[in-house]
Amino acid sequence: xxxxxxxxxxxxxxxxxxxxxxxxxxxxxxxxxxxxxxxxxxxxxxxxxxxxxxxxxxxxxxxxxxxxxxxxxxxxxxxxxxxxxxxxxxxxxxxxxxxxxxxx
Amino acid sequence: xxxxxxxxxxxxxxxxxxxxxxxxxxxxxxxxxxxxxxxxxxxxxxxxxxxxxxxxxxxxxxxxxxxxxxxxxxxxxxxxxxxxxxxxxxxxxxxxxxxxxxxx
DNA sequence: TATAGTACCTTGTTAAACAAGATACTGTGT
DNA sequence: ACACAGTATCTTGTTTAACAAGGTACTATA
Numbered sequence: 001x002x003x004x005x006x007x008x009x010x011x012x013x014x015x016x017x018x019x020x021x022x023x024x025x026x027x028x029x030x031x032x033x034x035x036x037x038x039x040x041x042x043x044x045x046x047x048x049x050x051x052x053x054x055x056x057x058x059x060x061x062x063x064x065x066x067x068x069x070x071x072x073x074x075x076x077x078x079x080x081x082x083x084x085x086x087x088x089x090x091x092x093x094x095x096x097x098x099x100x101x102x103x104x
Numbered sequence: 105x106x107x108x109x110x111x112x113x114x115x116x117x118x119x120x121x122x123x124x125x126x127x128x129x130x131x132x133x134x135x136x137x138x139x140x141x142x143x144x145x146x147x148x149x150x151x152x153x154x155x156x157x158x159x160x161x162x163x164x165x166x167x168x169x170x171x172x173x174x175x176x177x178x179x180x181x182x183x184x185x186x187x188x189x190x191x192x193x194x195x196x197x198x199x200x201x202x203x204x205x206x207x208x
Numbered sequence: 209t210a211t212a213g214t215a216c217c218t219t220g221t222t223a224a225a226c227a228a229g230a231t232a233c234t235g236t237g238t
Numbered sequence: 239a240c241a242c243a244g245t246a247t248c249t250t251g252t253t254t255a256a257c258a259a260g261g262t263a264c265t266a267t268a
Binding site for chain 4: 003004007024025026027040041044045048063065066067068069070
Protein backbone atom coordinates (compact mmCIF):
# COMPACT_ATOMS: atom_id res chain seq x y z
CA UNK A 1 0.00 0.00 0.00
CA UNK A 2 1.37 3.37 -1.06
CA UNK A 3 1.86 5.31 2.18
CA UNK A 4 1.90 8.65 0.41
CA UNK A 5 -1.62 8.23 -0.93
CA UNK A 6 -2.96 8.16 2.60
CA UNK A 7 -1.66 11.58 3.59
CA UNK A 8 -4.62 13.63 4.73
CA UNK A 9 -7.21 11.02 3.77
CA UNK A 10 -6.94 9.03 6.99
CA UNK A 11 -8.11 12.11 8.87
CA UNK A 12 -11.23 12.14 6.72
CA UNK A 13 -11.81 8.42 7.21
CA UNK A 14 -11.53 8.73 10.99
CA UNK A 15 -13.84 11.76 11.12
CA UNK A 16 -16.27 9.85 8.91
CA UNK A 17 -16.30 6.88 11.30
CA UNK A 18 -16.84 9.16 14.28
CA UNK A 19 -19.69 10.95 12.52
CA UNK A 20 -21.58 7.65 12.58
CA UNK A 21 -20.80 6.76 16.22
CA UNK A 22 -18.25 7.23 18.99
CA UNK A 23 -15.30 4.86 18.61
CA UNK A 24 -12.10 3.97 20.42
CA UNK A 25 -8.69 3.98 18.79
CA UNK A 26 -8.09 0.25 18.54
CA UNK A 27 -11.53 -0.16 16.97
CA UNK A 28 -10.78 2.53 14.38
CA UNK A 29 -7.48 0.88 13.46
CA UNK A 30 -9.14 -2.50 13.00
CA UNK A 31 -12.15 -1.28 11.02
CA UNK A 32 -10.21 0.90 8.61
CA UNK A 33 -7.47 -1.67 8.08
CA UNK A 34 -9.96 -4.16 6.67
CA UNK A 35 -9.98 -1.96 3.57
CA UNK A 36 -6.85 0.21 3.84
CA UNK A 37 -3.76 -1.00 5.67
CA UNK A 38 -2.85 1.28 8.55
CA UNK A 39 -0.85 0.99 11.74
CA UNK A 40 -1.49 2.08 15.31
CA UNK A 41 1.52 4.36 15.12
CA UNK A 42 -0.42 6.37 12.57
CA UNK A 43 -3.86 6.49 14.17
CA UNK A 44 -3.00 7.34 17.77
CA UNK A 45 -1.01 10.47 16.87
CA UNK A 46 -3.77 11.42 14.42
CA UNK A 47 -6.40 11.13 17.16
CA UNK A 48 -4.24 13.30 19.37
CA UNK A 49 -4.11 15.96 16.65
CA UNK A 50 -7.87 15.81 16.23
CA UNK A 51 -8.31 16.43 19.94
CA UNK A 52 -5.73 19.23 20.02
CA UNK A 53 -7.56 20.88 17.14
CA UNK A 54 -10.90 20.57 18.92
CA UNK A 55 -12.49 18.23 16.40
CA UNK A 56 -13.14 15.52 18.98
CA UNK A 57 -13.70 15.07 22.71
CA UNK A 58 -12.77 11.94 24.64
CA UNK A 59 -13.98 9.83 27.55
CA UNK A 60 -12.81 6.60 29.12
CA UNK A 61 -14.96 3.51 29.35
CA UNK A 62 -14.22 0.25 31.17
CA UNK A 63 -13.98 -2.94 29.13
CA UNK A 64 -14.29 -6.57 30.19
CA UNK A 65 -11.94 -7.58 27.38
CA UNK A 66 -8.85 -5.61 28.35
CA UNK A 67 -7.72 -2.20 29.53
CA UNK A 68 -10.08 0.83 29.49
CA UNK A 69 -11.02 2.17 26.09
CA UNK A 70 -10.66 5.84 25.19
CA UNK A 71 -13.69 6.79 23.15
CA UNK A 72 -13.65 9.68 20.71
CA UNK A 73 -16.72 11.83 20.06
CA UNK A 74 -17.03 14.20 17.12
CA UNK A 75 -17.60 17.86 18.12
CA UNK A 76 -19.58 20.41 16.12
CA UNK A 77 -16.27 21.77 14.88
CA UNK A 78 -15.35 18.22 13.88
CA UNK A 79 -18.52 17.85 11.84
CA UNK A 80 -17.68 21.04 9.95
CA UNK A 81 -14.14 19.79 9.36
CA UNK A 82 -15.48 16.45 8.15
CA UNK A 83 -17.80 18.08 5.64
CA UNK A 84 -15.04 20.38 4.42
CA UNK A 85 -12.56 17.52 3.99
CA UNK A 86 -15.19 15.37 2.31
CA UNK A 87 -15.81 18.10 -0.25
CA UNK A 88 -12.08 18.54 -0.82
CA UNK A 89 -11.63 14.80 -1.32
CA UNK A 90 -14.48 14.62 -3.83
CA UNK A 91 -13.09 17.57 -5.78
CA UNK A 92 -9.59 16.17 -5.65
CA UNK A 93 -10.43 12.60 -6.68
CA UNK A 94 -12.65 13.86 -9.48
CA UNK A 95 -9.75 16.03 -10.67
CA UNK A 96 -7.32 13.12 -10.60
CA UNK A 97 -9.71 10.89 -12.52
CA UNK A 98 -10.28 13.61 -15.12
CA UNK A 99 -6.53 14.00 -15.63
CA UNK A 100 -6.00 10.24 -15.76
CA UNK A 101 -8.85 9.79 -18.20
CA UNK A 102 -7.91 12.50 -20.68
CA UNK A 103 -7.34 11.11 -24.16
CA UNK A 104 -4.29 11.87 -26.23
CA UNK B 105 -6.30 22.70 -2.10
CA UNK B 106 -5.28 20.13 0.50
CA UNK B 107 -1.54 19.60 -0.03
CA UNK B 108 -1.56 16.30 1.79
CA UNK B 109 -3.99 14.71 -0.67
CA UNK B 110 -1.47 15.17 -3.45
CA UNK B 111 1.28 13.13 -1.84
CA UNK B 112 2.23 10.38 -4.26
CA UNK B 113 -0.52 11.17 -6.74
CA UNK B 114 1.36 13.88 -8.59
CA UNK B 115 3.94 11.28 -9.57
CA UNK B 116 1.17 9.24 -11.17
CA UNK B 117 -0.27 12.30 -12.94
CA UNK B 118 3.13 13.20 -14.38
CA UNK B 119 3.85 9.64 -15.51
CA UNK B 120 0.38 9.54 -17.05
CA UNK B 121 1.05 12.72 -19.05
CA UNK B 122 4.38 11.38 -20.23
CA UNK B 123 2.80 8.09 -21.30
CA UNK B 124 0.80 10.06 -23.87
CA UNK B 125 3.70 12.18 -25.16
CA UNK B 126 7.03 13.70 -24.18
CA UNK B 127 6.60 16.92 -22.22
CA UNK B 128 8.74 19.63 -20.66
CA UNK B 129 8.46 20.68 -17.03
CA UNK B 130 6.80 24.04 -17.46
CA UNK B 131 4.20 22.42 -19.71
CA UNK B 132 3.46 19.74 -17.10
CA UNK B 133 2.99 22.35 -14.39
CA UNK B 134 0.57 24.35 -16.53
CA UNK B 135 -1.49 21.42 -17.78
CA UNK B 136 -1.92 19.76 -14.39
CA UNK B 137 -2.64 23.01 -12.60
CA UNK B 138 -5.72 23.63 -14.73
CA UNK B 139 -7.35 20.89 -12.67
CA UNK B 140 -5.18 20.52 -9.57
CA UNK B 141 -3.18 23.44 -8.18
CA UNK B 142 0.54 22.72 -8.12
CA UNK B 143 3.72 24.75 -8.03
CA UNK B 144 6.99 24.55 -9.92
CA UNK B 145 8.80 23.89 -6.65
CA UNK B 146 6.94 20.61 -6.51
CA UNK B 147 7.24 19.43 -10.10
CA UNK B 148 10.91 20.11 -10.82
CA UNK B 149 12.17 18.09 -7.86
CA UNK B 150 9.65 15.37 -8.73
CA UNK B 151 10.99 15.20 -12.30
CA UNK B 152 14.51 14.95 -10.91
CA UNK B 153 13.44 11.99 -8.76
CA UNK B 154 11.84 10.31 -11.74
CA UNK B 155 15.07 10.63 -13.69
CA UNK B 156 17.21 9.42 -10.78
CA UNK B 157 14.94 6.38 -10.48
CA UNK B 158 15.24 5.67 -14.20
CA UNK B 159 11.58 6.24 -15.01
CA UNK B 160 12.34 8.97 -17.55
CA UNK B 161 15.07 10.14 -19.89
CA UNK B 162 15.60 13.77 -20.91
CA UNK B 163 16.70 15.81 -23.89
CA UNK B 164 16.94 19.51 -24.58
CA UNK B 165 15.09 21.26 -27.37
CA UNK B 166 15.39 24.88 -28.52
CA UNK B 167 12.36 27.12 -28.27
CA UNK B 168 11.53 30.39 -30.04
CA UNK B 169 9.46 31.49 -27.06
CA UNK B 170 12.12 31.46 -24.36
CA UNK B 171 14.99 29.39 -23.01
CA UNK B 172 15.56 25.76 -24.12
CA UNK B 173 13.01 23.25 -22.91
CA UNK B 174 14.00 20.05 -21.12
CA UNK B 175 11.76 17.31 -22.44
CA UNK B 176 11.01 14.17 -20.43
CA UNK B 177 10.46 10.80 -22.09
CA UNK B 178 8.96 7.81 -20.30
CA UNK B 179 11.24 4.74 -20.20
CA UNK B 180 10.07 1.12 -20.18
CA UNK B 181 10.69 1.09 -16.45
CA UNK B 182 8.57 4.24 -16.21
CA UNK B 183 5.69 2.56 -18.04
CA UNK B 184 5.80 -0.29 -15.54
CA UNK B 185 5.86 2.19 -12.66
CA UNK B 186 2.94 4.09 -14.17
CA UNK B 187 0.82 0.96 -14.48
CA UNK B 188 1.70 -0.10 -10.94
CA UNK B 189 0.84 3.31 -9.49
CA UNK B 190 -2.35 3.50 -11.53
CA UNK B 191 -3.48 0.17 -10.06
CA UNK B 192 -2.60 1.32 -6.55
CA UNK B 193 -4.53 4.54 -7.02
CA UNK B 194 -7.61 2.70 -8.29
CA UNK B 195 -7.50 0.27 -5.37
CA UNK B 196 -6.92 3.06 -2.90
CA UNK B 197 -9.62 5.42 -4.14
CA UNK B 198 -12.11 2.55 -4.35
CA UNK B 199 -11.24 1.68 -0.75
CA UNK B 200 -11.71 5.24 0.44
CA UNK B 201 -15.06 5.52 -1.29
CA UNK B 202 -16.21 2.22 0.21
CA UNK B 203 -15.28 3.41 3.70
CA UNK B 204 -16.90 6.81 3.15
CA UNK B 205 -20.03 5.24 1.78
CA UNK B 206 -20.61 2.63 4.47
CA UNK B 207 -23.98 3.05 6.14
CA UNK B 208 -24.44 3.23 9.87
C1' DT C 209 15.00 49.90 -20.38
C1' DA C 210 11.74 47.72 -18.16
C1' DT C 211 8.17 44.61 -17.87
C1' DA C 212 5.73 40.22 -18.87
C1' DG C 213 5.93 35.67 -20.28
C1' DT C 214 8.58 31.52 -20.79
C1' DA C 215 11.58 28.10 -18.67
C1' DC C 216 14.81 26.22 -15.68
C1' DC C 217 16.50 25.40 -10.82
C1' DT C 218 17.45 25.21 -5.35
C1' DT C 219 16.93 25.69 -0.21
C1' DG C 220 14.56 25.25 3.95
C1' DT C 221 10.13 24.22 6.14
C1' DT C 222 6.22 21.49 7.18
C1' DA C 223 3.20 17.63 7.77
C1' DA C 224 1.75 12.97 8.01
C1' DA C 225 2.53 7.89 7.83
C1' DC C 226 5.30 4.39 9.63
C1' DA C 227 8.36 1.01 12.15
C1' DA C 228 9.55 -0.37 16.28
C1' DG C 229 9.25 -0.22 20.34
C1' DA C 230 7.04 0.29 25.58
C1' DT C 231 3.23 -0.40 28.98
C1' DA C 232 -0.64 -2.83 31.03
C1' DC C 233 -5.04 -5.36 31.47
C1' DT C 234 -7.93 -9.89 30.53
C1' DG C 235 -8.47 -14.66 29.56
C1' DT C 236 -6.83 -19.37 28.38
C1' DG C 237 -3.92 -23.27 28.69
C1' DT C 238 -0.42 -25.95 31.18
C1' DA D 239 1.92 -20.03 39.29
C1' DC D 240 3.49 -19.07 34.58
C1' DA D 241 3.43 -18.17 29.79
C1' DC D 242 1.09 -16.52 25.97
C1' DA D 243 -2.39 -14.40 22.96
C1' DG D 244 -5.51 -10.79 22.47
C1' DT D 245 -6.97 -6.20 23.71
C1' DA D 246 -5.76 -1.40 24.26
C1' DT D 247 -3.03 2.56 25.02
C1' DC D 248 1.07 5.48 23.87
C1' DT D 249 5.90 7.48 22.17
C1' DT D 250 10.26 8.30 19.45
C1' DG D 251 12.76 8.78 15.40
C1' DT D 252 12.77 8.32 10.35
C1' DT D 253 11.19 9.15 5.84
C1' DT D 254 8.93 11.41 2.16
C1' DA D 255 6.81 14.75 -0.70
C1' DA D 256 4.59 19.29 -1.33
C1' DC D 257 5.41 24.00 -0.87
C1' DA D 258 6.92 28.95 -0.39
C1' DA D 259 10.13 31.83 -1.70
C1' DG D 260 13.55 32.74 -3.78
C1' DG D 261 17.27 32.85 -7.99
C1' DT D 262 18.85 32.67 -13.17
C1' DA D 263 18.20 33.58 -17.97
C1' DC D 264 16.03 33.86 -22.54
C1' DT D 265 12.36 36.23 -25.82
C1' DA D 266 9.21 39.73 -27.07
C1' DT D 267 6.74 43.98 -26.53
C1' DA D 268 6.09 48.65 -24.99
